[in-house]
Amino acid sequence: MVKTKYLIIGNSIAAVNAVEAIREIDRHGSLCLVSDEPYHTYSRPLISYYLGNKVEEEALLYRPDYFYDLNKVQAFLGDKVVSLNCREKQVVLEDKTYIQFEKLLLATGGSAIMPQMPGQNLAGVFTFTTLDDAQRVKKFIATHQVKKAVVIGGGLIGLKVTEALVALNIQVTIIELADRILSATFDRTASRIIERALKGIGCACLTNTTVKEIRQGEEDGRVGSVVLKDESQIECQMVIVAVGVRPRVDLAREAGISLGRGILVDEYLKTSVEDIYAAGDAVEAYDLIAKMPRPVAILPTAAKQGRIAGYNMAGGRKVYEGSIPMNSVELAGIPTISVGLTDPAMLADVDRRNSLEIIQDYRERESIYKKIVLEDNRIVGVILVNKIDRAGIYTGLIKDRVDVAYFREYLLKDDFGLLSLPREYRKHMVIGQGIEI
């Protein structure tokens, strides 16, 4: 039986940030960390870079290799928690180790969704969220000289995989259920710019359709083609399924912790059970833009939640103010940033939809697009394509709910900066940390 003050289940962004926050307050309290993956703290968004040979395996590390020693962490890597007993404050690992904790963090992350379809178990069908996934894909490509691949799902993960495959000289067809790629993060115009750029690097994008069956080729047990819902067939040697990620909540569910679509938490990131906290992609926290609790599976949110949960586990009392969905991603050489509510047309609430204002600047020839969504003179969403510099100023205005009525004509200018902001707010920003302007 191992006894520990702090136990963290998970080893990715939320877990690492929780470790660091705990150690800012409590240098010495015993800290155990368990992960079913046998790896050091690697960065999941980098696996597409790894697949595309843009970074080496060693460069995937999110923290230096002395991270566990520096922070006095007893790490159980490659070992899985099989059960959690909230009343006894105890977990059991697969290798029968018992760990007794005082405070627990569930940072169990998300897992790839695999829709049921005939042929899904053929060799050459992969999801793409973990380093193991990336290594399997890499190995399969090398062994079988893949020339053509189908990527199911035109979201961020699907498109980053696509980019990596293109870098490996593989011809990719993207299959998207919605009427456009990136429908969750972009509006129609931005989607079209990226779709055009993907076609420019040789990819095909098929929208409004879905794969109904994966068929094996001549080689026994290996992918040979996919069949779409209109019965058309696309030849390929590999299929990547990237239709989404869902919170990994099995352990919490079996332990009787309250769940929504993810693990439910209060403003201190505590779950329904005393002394048990949750952070990261597994969590359903308040979404400031959607104005309701919702899992927002993005890296900055995982880091922030991890930090706050860590502080609070170590006796702090910090409030998690809520999530703002945001993404920065470069696709086919085009940098893009999207923050908050980017496409009012997607809103179900008609009254809210009608109350929103849009200002935009679209320079089609240069593929430059800037769009700002306003609600009661406050920015609630931004899309930037190709001109992304200083994007965070908008993010700050969204977060701080700043009334932009007096400077809105400057918002879309290419030289928009702090100078355009009201003097008082500008001062507040630079003074924020005890600095005067």
Next chain:
Amino acid sequence: MKRIVIHEEYCMGCRLCEIHCLVQHSKSKQIIKAYKGEFPKPLPRVLVEEQGYLSFALQCRHCEDAPCLEACMTGSLHRDAETGAVICHEDKCVGCWMCIMVCPLGVIARRREGKKAASKCDLCAGEKIPVCVQHCPNEAITFEER
């Protein structure tokens, strides 16, 4: 920690801070080579904003609760344990621009030539006083314990 303090009322918009910053962060540390002969072209990590008579020099505030540190997906952005400065390990950075998405001051730039990387103020690690402060003719930026 020691921080750069901005006094916009004294800034004349001469942009000497930008020039000295660029040279300091070049390979040669010589102004003509830095401007004309280096690849990737070095970037200034301080930015002068100017409109009419109002101007000020702005660089990373090395925030206590730095959003860029939370958004960095590679771990290349980190806080220097000694100085408290927020530093980018440019070799490790892949140029995902998440930091640019969250920096409310807009003081992280994209280095696009050569290997992509985020480019930001490092308080001139190794110098006693950052060069922008050293060379400001009007004390519009000062280096003080705050």
